[in-house]
Amino acid sequence: MKSAVGSVKSNSLSFVLSEFKEITKAKLAVSVVFSSIAGYFLGATKLDIVSIALLAFGGYCMVGASNAYNQIIEKDLDAIMKRTKNRPLPSGRMSVRTALTIAILMTLLGVVTLYILNPKTAMFGAISIFLYTSVYTPLKTKTPLSVFVGAIPGAIPFMLGWVAATNDFGIEPGTLFMVQFFWQFPHFWALGWMLDEDYRKGGFKMLPTGKKDAGTALQIILYTIWMIVISIMPVFGFTGRLHLSIPAAVVVLMAGLVMLVFAFRLYEKRDNGAARRLMLASVTYISLIQIVYVLDKFIS
Structure with missing residues (x-):
């Protein structure tokens, strides 16, 4: 009986983690964190493990929040497309409220974490979220110029690492x-x-x-x-x-x-x-x- 309960809990935890990874687009977020850390190495005169950890955590939160907001906004459109119809929101496995809670919490955690590094890093992180969710996402159905707008927040991570290391742009x-x-x-x-x-x-x-x-x-x-x-x-x-x-x-x-x-x-x-x-x-x-x-x- 205990093993059965343990198995259910394990499966539940695995399911939650799987859905979290999907709503935050974990693979994309990790690649963005990689870019940020590369930028940090280039800017730093000495490496600080705590700063790298803060940058990695804060960076993941900011990207994860952007992706969650994006999926909330595009929920109905995602349901139409073969590539995205099985995402947590269009499939009904996750509610919009849950996704919004995740997005807001990750935004707050990301901004605060990056602010601990320095205010400029937090500012650029916040700009990235705003442009991605409030400008790029709505423009995708309006004009091909959305790619140009989306390239701005997409280009911030490599730069962000340098700013995190130097507090300078x-x-x-x-x-x-x-x-x-x-x-x-x-x-x-x-x-x-x-x-x-x-x-x-x-x-x-x-x-x-x-x-x-x-x-x-x-x-x-x-x-x-x-x-x-x-x-x-x-x-x-x-x-x-x-x-x-x-x-x-x-x-x-x-x-x-x-x-x-x-x-x-x-x-x-x-x-x-x-x-x-x-x-x-x-x-x-x-x-x-x-x-x-x-x-x-x-x-x-």
Whole structure:
């Protein structure tokens, strides 16, 4: 009997954790935290475990809150799309009240935690939530320019880590912001290309031309080129304390050129397979260059 009760409790806890991970989009949140910690390593003159823990916890809370608000707002649209219809809210496994409680608590915890680091970090975290939920989310069904707006909060994490470490915003975190800002266009347009049919069901306008055509593919190529240019800028000494050695810059450049090849292949083939390969290449690229930036700092 005791083992049966224990099994029920275990299953209940597992279910709650599973739903929490879905409403906060745990994989996405963890990748954002990774970007923030990479930015912290780049900005810090000495590493502080407590600060890193606060940044990780606060960062997860802010991203998790944004994702929860997003799913609350888009609950009815999510129910229409195959990709999202089994999320906690449209499936009915979680109530809007519960999701809103989670979102509000995580917002408060996130802002307070980041404020302990410094007020600037909390401010940028709060701006990220506001733009994502109050501007980007409503615009997704109105105009393809929503991707441009969404790229702003999406680019904050890499920058946020530097601000958390230094309590300062200048050319260095600005450069980190621009790297991740330009990266998001090929990444999300490749994703939008793959999921275009499903997005259309929900009324989302994610592709720049509204179609899976040469115009969209060309814009992906152009933004990928800008991403590469920004990513290697620190090697030229224009970016303050943010440096990149020549060998590291070569690695970053080669990674960018690989991604550019996938972008050209999408222009050539214009199919979902090419879009998927570009999307996966973009995920590899952003993680790789963040690791290269950090390793280069400590090795150099």
